[in-house]
Amino acid sequence: MFTEGGEKVHLNQVLKKPPSDTETVVGSNVQLKCSFNNLLENHTPQWQFKSSAGDPLVEITIGSQILNDKYQLTGDISNGEYHLFIPNVAQDLSGASSLFKETPSDTIKVVGSNVQLNCSFNDLKSQTPQWQFQRSPGGPIVEIVVGSEIYDNKYHLRGDLSKGEFHLFIPNVAQDLSGTYDCSLLDLPEDYRSAELTVLDFPKCRVRPQSTVVSDKDVVTFTCHINGNLLGDLVWLRNGEEISRRNAKTNEYRTTLKKADNGARYNCRYENQSVPSHIWPNPSCSEDIIMDVQYGPDVKINGSVIVVTEGESAFLDCVIDANPVAESHNWTKGDILVSPNLTHYIGRTKRDDAGVYECRASNTLYDGTSATGNETVFLVVECEFTVPVIFSLFMYYL
Template sequence: MFQLLLFSQLMILTALGNEWSKNYNQENLCALKGSTVIMNLTYTHPTDYTVKDRFWIINPAPGKEWNNLHNEPGYSGRVQYLEHGQNHFSLRLSDVKETDEHMYCVRVLGEKKRTKDKYLFYPGVTLTVTELRVETPENVVEGNKTVLVCNTTCSLSETPAFIWYKNDRLIDTKNSNNTLTLQPTKAGDAGRYNCAVRGYDLLRSPARTLNVRYHPKNVSVSISPSGEIVEGSSVTLTCSSDANPPVQTYKWFKGTTSVGTEKTYTISKISSEDSGEYKCKCSNEVGHHYSNSVTLNVLLSDSTVIVYVAVGLGLFGLAALLSALFWLRSRRQKKVADEGDYQHSSLQNAGPSAQNDTYATLDPASWGGDDVYHTLAISHPSPAADTPTSHDYENTAEFELTQI
């Protein structure tokens, strides 16, 4: 029925020699949610027709009241009619919503030869409302090229200039198209991104989070407890790093030998054999990285030190004693040799009388009290300054007894 009505109106317009005509500037209009759109109509009518009223309506259909858009629910305060001469009629619709997706047509009321007549300029303008949305790749890896796209569900009526935001701060970009290129992508590029159309800065797209993955970095090893490491104590090495996704596997090395596979490596009773250089390797889905080496120096415990000191002192004392005994033996041998040489020289230089006295002196049967003293005095002259005395020998014997 509705199609027949429209067809009959078109036939009437044709019969009147194209005196009725219409031209909407766009039959399909894509508008950004929250923006303002303008729909334009240019038309003609017969000279004997007088226009009394004109207005915009939505979704004309048979059996439906064709209400002025001003009176439609939800449009109050957002509709403005613009008239540019007798045959130009425009609609300005602000704060466009998704519920505004309809066909918009112009309805004309007038008279022809004093007879009321109504006309509908159909079909009209089909409005589609879209939102901006940021599209990002699923897997973003540090060092690669990343392209973010600001998209819509339909092509905007005019090619707009786009602007970009990261974490609610405007990004200063040289281009104004709907793409944002990060090359090379850095870990610091991670964050929340919005796009908007210049002139509608507040109409930003929903935020899209960019997650940048990277291999472990800043890998380090900490030692607990810190400070000197004493043999027998417990020591724990902890491997730390910055990675996205988090570290999945750890591996510990002493030199080039693998010694552990956890985040921490504990030596419960450390010994000198555990001294050396240690490092850890962190790995995730992106890659791996090694820490710098740390050195463990294990100190001997106090009891062990005392044993080593005692043994050292004992060996030193023994060496000193042996040296002293060797020196004394050498001195004794030298003194005996010196006395033998002296007595031999005295016998050679003495006369027959002296030799007889000497033999008499050596004969115990001829000794007397005074002769003994006299003989000792003659046979043992005062020793040289560096020659040990009988007292020295006594002291030496005591020293030997004490040391042994």
């Protein structure tokens, strides 16, 4: 409990985490940890104590003032830390927890799972138990169950209330039910037990700009959104192989795509040792992001120089790598079109066929840009009788 301008305020409105039930032996040292999200100047935290259910609450600390020398304060109050330390604890300092037989535990579940938060009391007598819910620190605290009356049909009660069992059951849990759940008595709301329910939704992968179709050397940003404020790593995968690992708070991966990335499959995986694998066996985006990286024609020819003997056939082969597929391709010699095909075939070469040939291709990228590529080859046609004729003339003059 703490006060704001003299008015009492429920802990969960500013509390990071309430203290936990503690069992120890006489003579031990005990520390009950309590810290707040944001203590303003007009916020005054306090510790209170009662020896058993129904007994009046006794103030033992108010702010930095300690009202009983059996207790000490630890932690940095400027950082919201307000821990109670009890050295050499005596048996008569036991209290409060005798109200509860079982208290709810922090729980992590995946969307669609069933959740049960257990809470039971030693002796309810004529008192009325209740469950309250707070979605986020500082937000409103909502009553969801009072006694046997359920105010929200997302919730159910389980257990035998006559035996003090007051368990909250949530079937097919949704992500918006993440938050803090308090179990307490209606007439004693300040003595409560809390559990943090974290409902994990599967990662959602996105790419910016908002398209999987890009050009070669475009810079893209992949984002991976995970519901739930958990610490851990985001692992980016390309074709199933890890390419980046970062703190989950950094949910972006920025890279320059090249034509080798065409058809690559990108995904992100969330890894957190506090989330057991049986709860979240495959925390990845449901679908890969498949990139369509477009680029102009890359033209290759089988050699830069081809030598044939006059009369032999010649094959000029052109291989084109383009995305989208080249719309046009041809062979030219000078300004003359000699073939519209990828292979230019000359069945019987003549000396006039010698020269520079060019293979040219073009396509149109997604943004309407026209791209071209070209490569040249030099065809050498040797005269078949050059060597024999010169040799005959040489022998004649001898």
